[in-house]
Amino acid sequence: MDDLKFGTRDKRGYWRPKAKLEPAPLLNLPFNLLAIVKWLPAYLFPWNIIWALSAVAYWHFIVAPDYEAMKVYAWGWALKLFIVNCIAVFLFYGAFELRLYMRRAQGTRFKYNSKFPADHKSPAFFFQSQNFDNILRGFGTGVPIWTAYEVFILHFYANGNAPWVSFNEHPLYLLGVFLLVPLFHELHFFCIHLLIHTPFLYKWVHSVHHNSVNPSPWSSLSMHPVEHALYFAGAFLHVLIPSNPILAIYHLHFAGFGAVVGHVGFDMMEVTDEKAIPSHAYAHYLHHRYFEVNYADGLIPFDKWFGSWHDGTPEGDALMNARYEKRKARMNAKAA
Ligand SMILES: [Zn+2]
Ligand SMILES: [Zn+2]
Numbered sequence: 001m002d003d004l005k006f007g008t009r010d011k012r013g014y015w016r017p018k019a020k021l022e023p024a025p026l027l028n029l030p031f032n033l034l035a036i037v038k039w040l041p042a043y044l045f046p047w048n049i050i051w052a053l054s055a056v057a058y059w060h061f062i063v064a065p066d067y068e069a070m071k072v073y074a075w076g077w078a079l080k081l082f083i084v085n086c087i088a089v090f091l092f093y094g095a096f097e098l099r100l101y102m103r104r105a106q107g108t109r110f111k112y113n114s115k116f117p118a119d120h121k122s123p124a125f126f127f128q129s130q131n132f133d134n135i136l137r138g139f140g141t142g143v144p145i146w147t148a149y150e151v152f153i154l155h156f157y158a159n160g161n162a163p164w165v166s167f168n169e170h171p172l173y174l175l176g177v178f179l180l181v182p183l184f185h186e187l188h189f190f191c192i193h194l195l196i197h198t199p200f201l202y203k204w205v206h207s208v209h210h211n212s213v214n215p216s217p218w219s220s221l222s223m224h225p226v227e228h229a230l231y232f233a234g235a236f237l238h239v240l241i242p243s244n245p246i247l248a249i250y251h252l253h254f255a256g257f258g259a260v261v262g263h264v265g266f267d268m269m270e271v272t273d274e275k276a277i278p279s280h281a282y283a284h285y286l287h288h289r290y291f292e293v294n295y296a297d298g299l300i301p302f303d304k305w306f307g308s309w310h311d312g313t314p315e316g317d318a319l320m321n322a323r324y325e326k327r328k329a330r331m332n333a334k335a336a
Contacts, residue, residue: 001270003109013114017267020311021283023301026183046277047261048182054088054257055250063154063245070158073151081154082147085256089143089221092257096217096264110268110276112285113214124211134218137208142221145228146256149235153248156239163242170242177243181251182299185258188234190296196227197295212263215288220259231255262297263288286310293320 003009007017024043025035062084063070066077099105101116108114117130125133156162167174196206205224212219223231232255238248262284268276280297287294293310296302303309307323310316 001106001109001268001273001276003268006110007267009114013108015108015110015112015114015267016312017282020313020316021286021298022311023298023304023309027300043182047258047280048254051253051257052178052250054253055246058084058249058253059246063249067158070154073155078147078151081150082144085143085147085150086139089138089256093138093217093220093260096260096269100264100266100269101216106266106270109270110266112265112267112282113289115214117212117214117216122211130212130214131216131218134212134216134222137223138218138221141225142223142228143256145225146232146252149232150249150252153235153239154245157245157248162239162245165242165244167244167246173242174244174247177241177247178250181247181254184237185234185251185254186296186299186302189231190300190302192227192230192233193295196230197292201226210288210291213288214265215263215285216265217260217263219288220263221256282312283310286312290320292324 003015006019007015009015025032025039028035062081066080069077101118104116120130121128122130126136127133153162157164165174195201205226208224209219209222209227212222221228232252234255235248235251237243238245238251261279262281264279264281265285266279267282268278270276283294283298290310293308293316294303295306295308298309301309310320
């Protein structure tokens, strides 16, 4: 496909889509029901449905057979869950990595940054390799913390300590929880993200994630363990409100597998010469490139409300630069 029909590439090799980024219409004012109905399929397909199906598969094939054993903390079932999570992350993240970054099946078409991390060494990373560093952090602390939370939540449910609601008795309520999980994730992520952008936590915790200025799929879970611990904690919602363990697993998959969606580095993933799937990665890509924009992903328009939204256009650049200049002038005035 010709990516220049859909966007432009500047002299430095950065590609940007022609269409400007818009937050989801759900909480836009004035309220527009038609826009919300039109947006709903993109909200569900393909990603949220994939995480939901993967959660159901986990429940039937991994969790349910061990359910009685989960009443007691034991290495057996916990390690099995950990190994399954590792394999699933390896295969899922790896599929994007293999096609787009190793085989480079679509070259740099639709790639925001024309460089590939594997071609550039950087002292910011273990062994100067972004991929090695990212993989080490993802599997070293990311998947273990994700699994530890999952073990705790399932153990809690198995012992009847969580307010368990069944799909047979309250399907509409649980459908509501399912639809709200991404919104709750956005709220939770926005809050912890602002927190870890405060100077002390940025320096010691979040800078690890931002080392990947040009993110690739492995960057998704490349975080400091403190960030992993905060990031996955949103799933504890399901031991606090009436819910269901399948929705708790869905929540963890939304955070864990869903992180790839923001870090894939390509705007569209080509399927055939004429067809491509939009990645929805641009808002978070801009956060990696410019650090102080798009703290959330635009599902809830937090960044619009707080003035940190970057819509990806040259006008968005100008607004961002004007904010920097204003802040610099304020800091200089303070220092004088
Ligand atoms: Zn990121
Ligand atoms: Zn950040």
